[in-house]
Amino acid sequence: MSMKSLIIITDERRVGGMLMAARTLSEQVIAVVVGSPSLAETVATWGFERVLNLEPASGIPAEAYAALLAEVTADIKPRLILASDMPSSRVLLAAVAAKQNAAIIGAVRAITVCGDTIITSRSMADDKVLEDIKTAGVIAGIFIGDDLEKPQTQAVAIEHIEQKNAAHIKLKGIIEPEGNAGLLTAARVVSVGSGIKAKNDIKLIEELAQAAQAEIGCTLPICDDVRWLPTHRVVGSTHNQIAPELYIAIGISGQPQHLAGVRDAKIVVAINNDPEARILKNCNYGIVGDLYKIVPALTAAFKNLV
């Protein structure tokens, strides 16, 4: 059986992580970029053996080419197909996996090879455990493992795929979220949850954010239930998914919908007065204590830093 890997790319998220995972079994890792030539050019410098590019016609989203992609990659016959969890990547992976008769694994964190057995580790039960899965045939995985920094490599030539036969899906408009640009790119985010007792107390968080040069985020109830902060501040699976260096979660219980928004954060700090709070099991550092006492002390500590 071929040991090639095929990686489906619609944006830069987790490209390095997927390449590294595929490397555990493949000498030949092929990237197929359904997106702009400039994305393909970036991908070409990541270290893939081949880079294919299908550039969608203007105003047509990537998914419109799902059937075409399955068709034009049919001959590659990879052992492993990977895509990120972006909605468009998943739809493309679905079509390619069906064509290759692959078994789909839905939340791949890592791949290891043991003799001639390929073991995919998937996240389960709220990330509490990993399940190791053995697959006999072609594997199609949606990759949620760690990403990597981009290495410096020579660009490979890009092979163009002629676009045709798009399904009828047309882009009519884009709704840009207001005002969250800062949150999305911030290196530090200070985030507040229902542990805060009054609207006025948000200023404690603002002071900390200012001292730490951080953006402010919050959980859904702080926006939807009490409306102390606007929607564009909400962090979570269904709102903003962010990847700061440092995320400080204050008075947040750590429900999966919230934590899914900071999966890619480097360091998560939690401040919570309930030693049993879920977030204290899902963070790097936790201070068990009353936020009303800890936050002012932390603000002072950040002020001392400069």
Add this chain to the structure above:
Amino acid sequence: MKVITVFKWLRNPQDALVKADGSIEWPGVKMSANDDDPAVMEIAAALASGDEIIALTIGDGDLAWAAARGATRTTVITDALTEVNSSVTGAILAAAVKHLGDAEVIIIGDSSWDYGVVSAFIGQLGRPALAGVTAAQLQEGCIQVTRKLGSVSQVLEVNTPLVLAAMATQSEKNEPSMKQVLTARKKPMEKLTLEELGFSSPFTTVSSLKTRFPDTPPAVLIKGDDPVCACEELMAALHTEGVL
């Protein structure tokens, strides 16, 4: 237009008890419908505009759940095991959709933790599909779909046939009334077996070896009794991590 919706009963993973050896047990867990499934029913109602909505599910759970939220009838596959292989689950659901006859739109809850079933389902149906969908409506003979892609939302115009994977952005706001629940129990219900769908013994290339704890180091907990000391300890650690 005729719409088929898929809904799911699941165990809340917060109830999972992970034992010292990394194996999982589910002591006395309560099953609930998937978070996204209310959004599925809302979109279905908007698109069906009075036509038939057929709900499809696997296994046990409250079979009238979708009927109480607008489904005209419900079909349940009684004997499918759904634990190990997402591809098989997706293929079974897709076979059931084909069994139910041609619907213009098929809506499934989008996955947010384990993306396997939805991808397999979309792949098996082989129709144009969109995931991350938060709203859809009929407009001048076309369907207008809003979907989230990263931090922006896109508005797309699509034709049928179509598969949508829908995502809820909050908990259900309009739970059905007691009357709706009682009426729902009288709506038609069909039971299907794998054999009737043409699956003799589902062939699987996937097997679970074991479950285990992730290799990530456990959280470092700092007592907050003395806030100043606690923050000093934290800052020292953050310094070592290189994030200050």
